[in-house]
Amino acid sequence: MEFTVSELKEYFNSVVNMIEEQKDYLCELDRKLGDGDHGVTMSIGWQAIKESLNNELLNEEDCGKVSIKVGKTFLSAVGSSVGPLYATGFMRGAKVIKNKTVLNGEDLAQFWLAFGKGVKERGQADVGDKTMIDTLEPFVNVLEEKFNDYQEFLSAFSEAVDAGEEGMKSTKDLTSKKGRSSRLGERSIGVQDPGATSAYLILNEFFNFVKSRSVQAN
């Protein structure tokens, strides 16, 4: 498969729209666990990314540079805790796809593995802490394993996203151990973690995006 730099930018634009649609839902989840602004924070970040996609990045041909700019823009716009986490993810991903205008399946797999591992390293959270790592770590593990097995991106990514979804759903029954909501203790049980949810939505958006492309290509 081939994935071009314009498709990468289109994908980021589709995340912008998806986040706008999910903004209120993410805020509502956060209201039960924190200060109720997770959707707003994500929206501020992705709206800033939209600005840069429509300006500085309009003629950018290097996938790596696009991803670096996406990370840095998100960080500058939001700060917060998701800022450094996503920035680190996209910047680590950028290293893998540096100087490339077209990506193959191997590049995409390596990009998302570096992304997930980068977030994990920055956040220092573990599975079970009720954070975005509950989505990202199973996603990374399955992607790594299945891509090795299949040597085909979309099927491996599909299973990885499913694993991420399972992880996201598992946060509902967990007690928060990291971030602001960790102070909630038992009272955090019953609510799905907003950070795990938005992380899943971003991965799932990529799956849908690539799938629709490959259907068209066939």
Place this chain on the structure above:
Amino acid sequence: MKKLINNPKDVVEEMVGGYVKAHPSYVKQLPENERSIVTARKTREGKVGVLIGGGSGHEPGFMGYVGEGMADGVAIGNIFASPSPDPILEVTKAIDKGAGVAYLYGNYAGDVMNFGMAAEMADLEEDIRVKAALATDDVASALKEEKEKRRGIAGEFFVFKAAGAVADFGYNLNDVIRVAQKANENTRSMGVGLSPCSLPQTGEPSFDIGDDEMEIGLGHHGEPGIEKGVIETADKVAERLVHDILADIELNKGDKVAVLVNGLGSTPRMELYIIFRRVEQILNENGIVIYRSYVGDYITSLEMGGCSVTLMKLDEELERTIDHSVDCPMFVQK
């Protein structure tokens, strides 16, 4: 909830814009980043720079404490969200007078990551020495055994004051940090929430609470507390807050403390002084000496209702930091 704003997405920029125009003899915005504010007054070469910061919505925290005797600069985040590394780094560059910069902020995951990244960049790219001290004064936010996990609330004010004073005295960076950490070690806060605030961008209350309820230990971003129940009298609430603090820090007869009764945004001074009245009685009954008191809105949470009580146990060095005069746009002590 009703708010006097224009567009919800512009509230931080417009607040900062108004603030620097209102107090040009105190503060200025850096041209490199509009979320960076530094003192407009000349600071001595060789003085350790004091940098504070955090989310917006806590005013006077944090931008209100830039001035003589407190901070040299502040990095401003979105509402209730840590600033990103950019404004922190710009302030660092502007206030470094060759002796390094002390970062002071509350213990929140976002602040730890953003200030940490800024500190790394200051060191690598700018060759500026940075050290950090974090406030962890909120007794309700974690058990004593996990004290390092506690969040910073109103006690941040004492940490800023202590570090700001000794930086003025000419202490070096290591000693400024040592004193800031000592101030934090000796400070405990407990809060109570009565009514939520609402974020301009969602318009939704930050938490649910009944008309007749209060929540002990509520965080100053609306993080749920440790206990929700029917609202009690001011005396009962003061007793509960002081009780939890005294159970957490050893205070003996004759020990001196600084007291802060802090309003969360919409609680009148009347109620804060009623709370203080009982706090003073309890301390007095225990033979604990009040060295200096602060009553008012020092670190708020937009229009949240409720208050917190903070005690800082003093030794001679901390007494001197409490005595030190301060001249900031939102706080003056002569």
